[in-house]
Amino acid sequence: MANPRILILTAGFGDGHNSAAKHLAEALESDADACVADPCDLGSPRINRFVSRAYREITTYTPRVWKWIYDSTDRQDFTKPLPFLKKTEDALGKLLKEFRPDLVVSTYPFYPYLLDRHFETLPRVPIITVVTDSMKVNAAWTRSPSDHFLVTDPHTASSLEENGVSGEKIIVTGFPVSSRFEALPPVNQSTSINPFRVLFFPTARSPHVKSIMRSVLETPDLPTEITVVLGRNVRRLYRRAQELKQEFHDRVKLKGWTKRVPELLSSHHLVIGKAGGATVHESIAAQCPMLVHHIVPGQEEGNIDLLEKLGIGSLATEANEIKSAIACLLADDAALWRAQKERLAIHARPAASQDAAEFILSLLPKK
Numbered sequence: 614m615a616n617p618r619i620l621i622l623t624a625g626f627g628d629g630h631n632s633a634a635k636h637l638a639e640a641l642e643s644d645a646d647a648c649v650a651d652p653c654d655l656g657s658p659r660i661n662r663f664v665s666r667a668y669r670e671i672t673t674y675t676p677r678v679w680k681w682i683y684d685s686t687d688r689q690d691f692t693k694p695l696p697f698l699k700k701t702e703d704a705l706g707k708l709l710k711e712f713r714p715d716l717v718v719s720t721y722p723f724y725p726y727l728l729d730r731h732f733e734t735l736p737r738v739p740i741i742t743v744v745t746d747s748m749k750v751n752a753a754w755t756r757s758p759s760d761h762f763l764v765t766d767p768h769t770a771s772s773l774e775e776n777g778v779s780g781e782k783i784i785v786t787g788f789p790v791s792s793r794f795e796a797l798p799p800v801n802q803s804t805s806i807n808p809f810r811v812l813f814f815p816t817a818r819s820p821h822v823k824s825i826m827r828s829v830l831e832t833p834d835l836p837t838e839i840t841v842v843l844g845r846n847v848r849r850l851y852r853r854a855q856e857l858k859q860e861f862h863d864r865v866k867l868k869g870w871t872k873r874v875p876e877l878l879s880s881h882h883l884v885i886g887k888a889g890g891a892t893v894h895e896s897i898a899a900q901c902p903m904l905v906h907h908i909v910p911g912q913e914e915g916n917i918d919l920l921e922k923l924g925i926g927s928l929a930t931e932a933n934e935i936k937s938a939i940a941c942l943l944a945d946d947a948a949l950w951r952a953q954k955e956r957l958a959i960h961a962r963p964a965a966s967q968d969a970a971e972f973i974l975s976l977l978p979k980k
Contacts, residue, residue: 617977620714621649622705624721625665627672627912629745629788629890633720636789637743640970645977648712652724655708656700672909673816683911686753691726702727709735715977720745722753729758739976743789743969745890748772748922749915761976763969765894766960768922769915784972787965788894790875794963797879799900802954806947808836808864809939812877814886815854816907817846824932825885825906826857830864832939840866840877875899882950883942885935888913888928893920898965900957902950904929904938923960925953 619641623634638647654661671679689695694702705727709717719725720743728740742759744750747769754762755776762778764770765788774780800810811829815822822841829839843850847869858865871877878884878899886892887907893916896903903926905917920926929938942950962968 615646617645617715617974618712619645619647619973620708620712620717621647622717622719622721622724623649623651624653624723625651625661626668626721627745627889627909628892630720632891633743633745633789634718636791636966637718637720637969637973640789640792640966641973644970644974648708648714650708652701652705652708652727656702656704669817673907676908676910680910683751686751689753691723691753691756692729692758694730698723698727702730706731706735714738716741716973718743718973719759722751722757725757725759741973741976744769744773745788746912747890747893747915747919749911749918750776751912752776761972763972765890765965766919768919772915786969786972787898787962788890789966789969790891790895790898790963792964792966793875794879794895794898795967797875797899797963799879799957799961800882800954802951802958806835806882806943806950808838809883809943810881811837811839811939812881812884812886812901813839813841814884814892815841815843815846815850816887817849821906821932822850823853823857825935826854826865828932828936829885829939830857830861832936832943835943836864837939838864838866840868840881842868842871842874842877844870883939885929888916888920890916893926894962894965897923897925897957898961898963900954900961902926902942902953902957904935906930906935924956925960 621634623630634649638649641647716739718741725740740759741761742757743763744754747765750772755778762783763786770783770785773783829837841854878901884896884901885904888905905928917928929935
């Protein structure tokens with residue numbers, strides 16, 4: 614019998630959807646023919662690229678505008694065809710006819726509604742939704758006509774149930790992260806904190822980069838080091854970050870785009886980043902406590918709630934708040950940092966992609 618064919622749908626609005634789709638496909642590749650596709654990009658590539666760039670700009674510089682947009686989607690009825698999704702819906706229909714999947718996984722909340730309409734004329738197959746948000750979940754997820762929902766943690770499972778999703782449909786697998794996390798030993802809670810290594814993922818808000826870096830490097834009474842991952846913002850941020858490197862020399866490392874995020878997270882004592890689903894759950898998988906310096910209202914608020922609920926991270930959006938938070942973590946021989954490490958060891962799910970893949974495969978006929 615041929616391998617099952619699994620279509621994994623993603624979207625380029627935030628890194629979480631693509632990250633979850635990619636790592637789930639990797640976990641499935643030995644047992645299934647998995648195809649990762651973005652119907653928004655397939656249907657309207659130019660418009661999709663423009664909207665994706667606009668999304669990054671709005672969420673970075675005018676988060677209140679995004680909050681309004683996000684809240685409006687919470688009230689939108691996606692069960693009816695929407696004109697602005699027509700080309701996306703057509704592209705999805707073409708995918709279904711050409712790939713002929715045995716099961717469809719969606720890491721983006723809108724696609725199951727489009728799938729449900731296509732299945733009025735095409736043979737229906739199971740729809741699995743991977744919820745990439747935590748705790749506070751938009752109604753676009755919870756009203757989805759999906760057969761199962763894979764969620765990041767028990768608290769998010771409870772949130773879905775409270776919003777009308779049957780508990781029988783909800784499976785707690787964790788956020789699909791890279792399988793490399795399973796083999797990477799995290800920094801031990803009893804290890805030396807001298808120097809205290811901090812990993813920093815900045816946003817494009819360039820004035821913020823230097824102030825956050827300085828707040829880490831000027832933490833009193835303990836040597837600190839910082840690794841700054843500039844990512845897609847390397848051209849915009851490099852000059853400012855380089856100024857701090859020249860001042861603090863070997864205590865600063867600068868990286869552009871990197872594929873070694875699991876290794877970096879697993880080798881640092883603390884991560885400072887935005888509250889995106891991928892970053893938060895990769896930090897948890899690496900058992901690396903987190904300070905959040907930027908939050909997108911609406912979709913990322915639940916990720917902060919999860920960090921604080923589990924006692925493994927907190928919100929610190931200004932340089933002075935970050936400096937104070939690090940001082941608290943390191944006080945009394947880093948008692949708070951070590952306590953967070955203990956809790957992370959309990960809640961980390963480095964095998965989440967494999968767990969999700971095994972559940973998905975269990976819904977299909979055996980080879």
